[in-house]
Amino acid sequence: MGRRKQYCRQSCRQRAYENRNAHKAAGLPSDVTVLTTREMSDWSDRVFAARCAAEDVATAIREGASRDDLIGLADTLVELMKEAERLR
Numbered sequence: 489m490g491r492r493k494q495y496c497r498q499s500c501r502q503r504a505y506e507n508r509n510a511h512k513a514a515g516l517p518s519d520v521t522v523l524t525t526r527e528m529s530d531w532s533d534r535v536f537a538a539r540c541a542a543e544d545v546a547t548a549i550r551e552g553a554s555r556d557d558l559i560g561l562a563d564t565l566v567e568l569m570k571e572a573e574r575l576r
Contacts, residue, residue, distance in 0.1 A: 531572070538568040 495501040511518055523531070545561045553561075 534568065534572040534574075538565065538572045541565040541568050 495504065508518065510522075511520065514522075516522070541561065541564050545558065545565055548558055548561055
């Protein structure tokens with residue numbers, strides 16, 4: 489009954505409130521995500537590692553790598569992409 493819950497926990501609700509107020513104080517739009525230099529650098533490193541893994545897959549295909557080798561490279565690529573998509 490009633491309205492659906494918007495936040496999973498009170499702490500998530502509090503973080504959202506703090507985030508909204510910080511954006512207002514800084515004069516930023518609400519859809520902007522602010523990252524520290526360290527967070528941006530870490531994310532950039534994870535994306536670079538994923539791109540290198542994708543290049544490894546492409547090279548292996550061109551060189552006629554075995555199916556098992558390709559599966560291993562693809563699994564590595566998937567794991568690196570999962571890491572890359574996370575913003576810490």
